[in-house]
Amino acid sequence: MKNNFIAQIQNLSLDFKGKKLFKNLNFNILENKSTALLGSSGVGKSTLLRCIADLEIENITDGKIILKEGTNIAWLSQENSLFPWLSILDNVQLYHHLKGTKTNQTLQKAEELLSQVNMSDHLNKKTYELSGGQKQRVALARTLMQDANLILMDEPFSALDAITKMQLQDLTCHLLKDKTVVLVTHDPQEAIKLANHIYILKNQPVVFEEVASLQGALPHQLSNEKLWNLQEELISKLQEQNKESQI
Numbered sequence: 001m002k003n004n005f006i007a008q009i010q011n012l013s014l015d016f017k018g019k020k021l022f023k024n025l026n027f028n029i030l031e032n033k034s035t036a037l038l039g040s041s042g043v044g045k046s047t048l049l050r051c052i053a054d055l056e057i058e059n060i061t062d063g064k065i066i067l068k069e070g071t072n073i074a075w076l077s078q079e080n081s082l083f084p085w086l087s088i089l090d091n092v093q094l095y096h097h098l099k100g101t102k103t104n105q106t107l108q109k110a111e112e113l114l115s116q117v118n119m120s121d122h123l124n125k126k127t128y129e130l131s132g133g134q135k136q137r138v139a140l141a142r143t144l145m146q147d148a149n150l151i152l153m154d155e156p157f158s159a160l161d162a163i164t165k166m167q168l169q170d171l172t173c174h175l176l177k178d179k180t181v182v183l184v185t186h187d188p189q190e191a192i193k194l195a196n197h198i199y200i201l202k203n204q205p206v207v208f209e210e211v212a213s214l215q216g217a218l219p220h221q222l223s224n225e226k227l228w229n230l231q232e233e234l235i236s237k238l239q240e241q242n243k244e245s246q247i
């Protein structure tokens with residue numbers, strides 16, 4: 001495997017109860033870059049993330065996914081799956097608790113991360129006492145606590161109000177800079193804000209269309225005019241795809 005790919009999806013075919021979703025799908029994920037996947041509802045974005053996380057073994061009929069040696073994966077989704085009866089601090093340390101690697105250092109790291117996501121004032125609260133945005137901040141800290149080298153994000157902020165969503169996108173952009181991220185989103189602005197590479201998944205069969213690829217730069221570092229054009233292009237391609245899937 002070339003060094004700059006953290007994952008290679010090779011000729012992947014997948015069926016759900018005999019219905020084909022992917023047929024010979026090929027795709028590479030670049031290390032230390034952020035890749036956004038857009039596409040109409042049901043095209044297979046979340047399924048692809050699950051394939052990368054090795055959660056669809058029984059439905060894969062052909063092909064393979066090669067992960068770079070030593071790859072460990074963290075997952076951040078819309079349902080943050082925090083444990084309501086645990087404190088925020090314990091939730092963030094859960095991974096180390098389960099692995100039996102909880103120490104004073106992990107406690108310190110958890111506190112640092114919770115400070116970075118502006119949750120220092122709530123360390124001992126239970127998660128049921130938090131707002132949706134606060135829960136996602138904690139979930140983000142927990143994801144970072146895992147020190148994973150591949151972070152899969154499935155519509156992480158889609159349930160939040162517009163302002164909280166913007167704050168969390170900015171925070172994510174800052175905290176996940178230079179990490180390898182695959183982000184599934186319906187929001188073209190979120191893709192532009194967070195990703196170096198933006199793809200639209202199109203059916204049938206599913207193929208990837210690369211819409212933006214900016215080595216070393218994030219799209220949001222582009223000039224306003226380029227940014228505007230990119231956003232327009234994304235929206236029009238997604239609208240086109242939506243029309244096609246309704247025919």
Ligand SMILES: Nc1ncnc2c1ncn2[C@@H]1O[C@H](COP(=O)(O)OP(=O)(O)OP(=O)(O)O)[C@@H](O)[C@H]1O
Binds near residue numbers: 016039040041042045
């Ligand atoms: N476990 C499953 N069993 C059967 N069908 C499934 C299963 N999981 C997903 N599917 C089907 O596979 C297709 C792709 O689903 P997936 O959730 O990957 O799409 P998506 O692009 O992420 O959609 P959305 O944007 O709406 O979340 C859908 O038609 C869905 O109904």
